[in-house]
Amino acid sequence: MKILVDTNVIVDNLASREPHDKYSNAIFDLIARNRITGCLNTSSVTDIYFILRKTFSDAESREKVRTLLNLFRAIEVAKADCFTAIDSPISDFEDALAACNLV
Numbered sequence: 001m002k003i004l005v006d007t008n009v010i011v012d013n014l015a016s017r018e019p020h021d022k023y024s025n026a027i028f029d030l031i032a033r034n035r036i037t038g039c040l041n042t043s044s045v046t047d048i049y050f051i052l053r054k055t056f057s058d059a060e061s062r063e064k065v066r067t068l069l070n071l072f073r074a075i076e077v078a079k080a081d082c083f084t085a086i087d088s089p090i091s092d093f094e095d096a097l098a099a100c101n102l103v
Contacts, residue, residue, distance in 0.1 A: 001036050001037065002036070002037040002039055002073075003027075003036055003037070003038060003039065004039045004040065004041070004075070004098040005027060005031075005038050005039065005040055005072070007040075007044040007047050007048055007051075008020075009023075009024045009027060010024070010040065010044075010048055010068065011048060011051050011052065012024040013025055013027070013028050014048070014052060014064045014068065015051070015052060015055050015056075028071070031071055031072070032071065037073055038071065038072045038073065039072060039073045039074075039075050040068070040072045040073075040074060040075065041074075041075050041077055041097075041098070042074045042075065042076050042077065043077050045065060045068075045069070045074075048065060048068065049061055049062070049065050052064055052065070077097060081097060081100040082097065084096075084100045085097040085099075085100055088100075
């Protein structure tokens with residue numbers, strides 16, 4: 001099974017943000033044990049780095065992003081995906097964009 005993991009869930013794990021980190025830890029554990037395939041939009045990587053940089057040094061933030069990219073499947077967002085999401089019956093634009101990439 002493939003799942004697209006939201007930026008906030010990823011940051012909850014990498015920054016140990018309580019109380020949500022216990023749930024994100026469970027997701028990361030399933031991904032690490034190859035029970036599920038974790039996916040993330042490449043467009044969220046800069047946001048993740050930016051948020052981590054508020055708590056960690058540049059080197060620590062970069063290492064966390066490196067680990068993340070080794071663990072997750074990165075999904076590119078193309079212009080055509082954006083148009084598909086705009087026309088989607090899914091009311092939340094970000095969810096519709098995610099749905100385009102999980103096929």
